[in-house]
Amino acid sequence: MSQASKKSATKATTTLADQVLTKIQTAIIKGDLPHGTKINEQELAATYGISRGPLREAISRLESQKLIERIPHVGARVVSLDINELVDLFKVREVLEGMAARLAAENMTDQDITELTALLEKHEQSEQLQQGESYYQDEGDLDFHYLIITGSKNKTLINTLTIDLYHIIRMYRFQCSAETTRPKKAFKEHRRIIEAIQSRDGELAELLMKRHISAARINTEQRLTALSSVEQ
Amino acid sequence: MSQASKKSATKATTTLADQVLTKIQTAIIKGDLPHGTKINEQELAATYGISRGPLREAISRLESQKLIERIPHVGARVVSLDINELVDLFKVREVLEGMAARLAAENMTDQDITELTALLEKHEQSEQLQQGESYYQDEGDLDFHYLIITGSKNKTLINTLTIDLYHIIRMYRFQCSAETTRPKKAFKEHRRIIEAIQSRDGELAELLMKRHISAARINTEQRLTALSSVEQ
DNA sequence: TAACTGTACATTGTTGACAATCACTATGGA
DNA sequence: TCCATAGTGATTGTCAACAATGTACAGTTA
Numbered sequence: 001m002s003q004a005s006k007k008s009a010t011k012a013t014t015t016l017a018d019q020v021l022t023k024i025q026t027a028i029i030k031g032d033l034p035h036g037t038k039i040n041e042q043e044l045a046a047t048y049g050i051s052r053g054p055l056r057e058a059i060s061r062l063e064s065q066k067l068i069e070r071i072p073h074v075g076a077r078v079v080s081l082d083i084n085e086l087v088d089l090f091k092v093r094e095v096l097e098g099m100a101a102r103l104a105a106e107n108m109t110d111q112d113i114t115e116l117t118a119l120l121e122k123h124e125q126s127e128q129l130q131q132g133e134s135y136y137q138d139e140g141d142l143d144f145h146y147l148i149i150t151g152s153k154n155k156t157l158i159n160t161l162t163i164d165l166y167h168i169i170r171m172y173r174f175q176c177s178a179e180t181t182r183p184k185k186a187f188k189e190h191r192r193i194i195e196a197i198q199s200r201d202g203e204l205a206e207l208l209m210k211r212h213i214s215a216a217r218i219n220t221e222q223r224l225t226a227l228s229s230v231e232q
Numbered sequence: 233m234s235q236a237s238k239k240s241a242t243k244a245t246t247t248l249a250d251q252v253l254t255k256i257q258t259a260i261i262k263g264d265l266p267h268g269t270k271i272n273e274q275e276l277a278a279t280y281g282i283s284r285g286p287l288r289e290a291i292s293r294l295e296s297q298k299l300i301e302r303i304p305h306v307g308a309r310v311v312s313l314d315i316n317e318l319v320d321l322f323k324v325r326e327v328l329e330g331m332a333a334r335l336a337a338e339n340m341t342d343q344d345i346t347e348l349t350a351l352l353e354k355h356e357q358s359e360q361l362q363q364g365e366s367y368y369q370d371e372g373d374l375d376f377h378y379l380i381i382t383g384s385k386n387k388t389l390i391n392t393l394t395i396d397l398y399h400i401i402r403m404y405r406f407q408c409s410a411e412t413t414r415p416k417k418a419f420k421e422h423r424r425i426i427e428a429i430q431s432r433d434g435e436l437a438e439l440l441m442k443r444h445i446s447a448a449r450i451n452t453e454q455r456l457t458a459l460s461s462v463e464q
Numbered sequence: 465t466a467a468c469t470g471t472a473c474a475t476t477g478t479t480g481a482c483a484a485t486c487a488c489t490a491t492g493g494a
Numbered sequence: 495t496c497c498a499t500a501g502t503g504a505t506t507g508t509c510a511a512c513a514a515t516g517t518a519c520a521g522t523t524a
Contacts, residue, residue, distance in 0.1 A: 054479095056506095066391075073247070074506080075505070156320045156323075164392060248507075282508085283508060306475090307516095
């Protein structure tokens with residue numbers, strides 16, 4: 001009965017601002033709203049068929065997710081990726097997700113770990129199926145990291161990573177198709193991390209996660225510096 | 233002198249939402265709006281003499297600063313401190329500020345370090361003057377940490393610590409007068425951290441900062457568990 | 465008495481109009 | 495030609511009224 005009242009929560013009883021928020025989120029992440037795009041309030045409001053009120057609410061949240069930047073009386077823009085800032089982000093990720101892996105090894109329940117291994121096996125299959133296609137692998141990789149983050153059971157850590165930092169990471173990944181060059185390596189690294197968590201070796205899990213992200217960072221740096229030198 | 237510019241900026245050409253934001257911030261941090269207080273929009277709007285529009289904007293930002301929590305169609309409440317969550321926060325701080333100290337040792341300019349040592353000496357004087365008074369010491373401690381955080385020159389790290397996490401830390405400190413019991417110890421720890429940064433020893437700076445925050449956490453845990461057992 | 469139901473009230477979500485501010489252009493002067 | 499400045503248009507900030515939702519209370523029924 002209480003479920004009957006809440007079953008409609010699927011999409012019926014959310015607020016307008018929430019609905020539009022997710023739409024704009026995906027638009028930014030997928031690149032439909034490219035970096036640096038000026039956000040015109042009444043234009044966007046008209047696009048989504050809502051008033052400026054809820055739109056501004058959505059913009060406010062997007063700002064807290066670092067997906068857009070706002071200047072008073074001037075307006076909002078989709079955040080633009082600077083290589084140095086991206087490297088900074090990776091370094092913070094390295095530390096925080098390393099911590100998450102350590103805590104996950106300590107605090108995950110056995111069932112949590114079971115789910116994690118199941119996810120890994122699912123990746124193994126899909127990876128064999130679509131070798132070059134990095135799209136799903138990327139989303140799967142995010143799921144992997146997400147499970148470990150939540151497995152840490154540290155609320156501040158979870159919020160910081162999933163709310164404050166991860167949206168912009170998703171954006172970057174989607175638009176740069178980050179892991180295309182090293183999917184097999186990344187997959188092996190995932191497996192080792194899980195093994196460390198299974199054996200409740202927090203220290204090792206932290207070390208491996210740090211290396212995993214560090215490798216991704218270096219890979220990214222090389223790609224982007226090469227890219228920017230071509231542009232010039 | 234940065235505080236002087238900050239003061240004038242408050243009333244110059246900021247938006248209404250901004251002005252009210254800072255007012256509510258301090259109200260929450262100082263405890264004028266106690267933990268768990270329901271936030272009534274039109275009531276607060278009337279209090280500050282503004283409309284509900286800018287007030288909702290301010291609430292939105294307070295939410296992103298973790299000072300209040302919101303439920304759609306129900307309302308907003310001032311966040312209430314749970315001991316476990318506070319410990320979680322400290323642990324994340326430990327890792328991130330440790331990282332900040334390491335990066336500060338690597339990236340701070342000589343002038344940055346000069347300012348840092350000047351701050352320390354200022355603390356030394358004021359500490360001798362007002363032994364028991366923890367008020368200023370707390371704010372000074374925050375300045376110390378703030379300088380090191382910004383000294384890391386890592387934008388993501390700076391934003392995460394100063395915007396996403398530090399407001400709630402300030403709230404806790406102010407209301408629980410955290411460091412009253414160990415001001416001298418804390419001061420010595422500060423000095424050693426600075427020495428490590430001066431000698432550009434990032435590893436040592438990180439270690440010392442982690443210990444410094446860890447000690448504060450343990451101190452806090454003991455105080456709060458004692459407090460809660462008394463309440464029961 | 466306890467639980468359920470429906471109604472009335474209070475609060476939040478949404479809207480469109482109005483005011484304040486900024487960016488751009490053109491005009492004038494040096 | 496260049497710079498400064500004032501005017502114009504567009505955009506954001508603010509407001510007050512309206513709609514939708516949740517909450518509390520009263521009344522009814524088992």
